[in-house]
Amino acid sequence: MRKLMVTEFLSLDGVMQAPGGGDEDRDGGFEHGGWSVPHFDEQLIRLMTELVGRAGALLLGRRTYDIFAASWPLAAADDPIGAKMNGLPKYVASRTLDSLSWRNSTLLTGDVVAAVDELKRGEGGEIQVHGSGGLIQTLLEHDLVDEFHLLVFPVLIGSGKRLFATGTVPAGLRLADTTTSSGGVLISTYVRDGKLGRGTMGPETGNW
Numbered sequence: 665m666r667k668l669m670v671t672e673f674l675s676l677d678g679v680m681q682a683p684g685g686g687d688e689d690r691d692g693g694f695e696h697g698g699w700s701v702p703h704f705d706e707q708l709i710r711l712m713t714e715l716v717g718r719a720g721a722l723l724l725g726r727r728t729y730d731i732f733a734a735s736w737p738l739a740a741a742d743d744p745i746g747a748k749m750n751g752l753p754k755y756v757a758s759r760t761l762d763s764l765s766w767r768n769s770t771l772l773t774g775d776v777v778a779a780v781d782e783l784k785r786g787e788g789g790e791i792q793v794h795g796s797g798g799l800i801q802t803l804l805e806h807d808l809v810d811e812f813h814l815l816v817f818p819v820l821i822g823s824g825k826r827l828f829a830t831g832t833v834p835a836g837l838r839l840a841d842t843t844t845s846s847g848g849v850l851i852s853t854y855v856r857d858g859k860l861g862r863g864t865m866g867p868e869t870g871n872w
Contacts, residue, residue: 666784668723668791670800671715671813672827673700680797681824683817688731689825696821703817703847709745711843711851715813716748720789723780726758728795733766755783755791757799777806784808801831811855812837818848834860 673683682688682697689697724732732749739746754769757776764771772779780803783791793800793809803809814827838857844850865871 666720666786666788666791667810668780668784668793668803668808669811669813670793670803670809670827671815672795672800673815673817674827675699675817675819675821675824677820677822678826678828679821679824680795680827681821684731689727692824694824696824699819699821700815700817703819703845703849705845705847708815708845708847708849708851711845713744716745716792718790719748719752719792721753721755721783721791722749723755723757723783723791723793723796723799725796725799726756726761727798729754729756729758729761729764729766729769731795733764733769737766753788755779757796757802776802777808780808797825797827797829800827801829804828804831805833807833807835809856811840811853813853814851816850816852836860 672680674680679696679699681691681694683700684698685701686697736746736749739750741747750767752768754764754766755772756764756769757772757779761771776799793803800809836857836859837854839852840855841853842851863869863871
């Protein structure tokens with residue numbers, strides 16, 4: 665069974681919308697695009713290079729696919745992230761696209777949940793999801809995410825699309841790894857760990 669890993673850039677208040685540029689996603693009148701860029705440094709680029717290097721395939725929603733397909737093919741030949749992105753198999757969940765220009769891209773048609781489940785049961789390495797907020801809600805709702813790799817940037821945005829939104833269902837997670845970049849970005853990896861646990865806190869229970 666292949667692992668499906670979601671990696672996201674988040675503000676401290678949980679916004680994931682348009683971290684990389686002003687025109688990435690202006691839905692809802694969003695005016696804060698590019699908020700992650702001032703916090704990138706060599707260490708963070710190195711960590712992202714290592715992360716992408718683990719991927720056996722990409723799974724993307726339509727908007728993120730369009731952004732990546734317009735950008736990564738322009739990467740220099742010695743750009744390790746670009747070379748990896750361009751060479752990977754890419755699976756795209758979209759109801760509107762009918763053709764794909766980025767090489768090694770396959771359009772998922774019909775039931776996306778069934779298609780992703782089939783991908784996970786196939787051969788190959790880790791399936792990575794980047795961006796793709798709408799698709800992630802479907803993956804969360806149907807319990808298809810095995811691991812979250814979250815980069816939390818030291819900014820507050822106040823409004824915008826959230827990672828854990830309409831598709832989120834109760835679940836337990838375990839912190840598998842965490843580190844902090846020199847630019848103040850908290851990078852944490854969480855893996856699925858059974859069901860949501862509950863209890864009661866207070867001095868009368870001994871849990872205090």
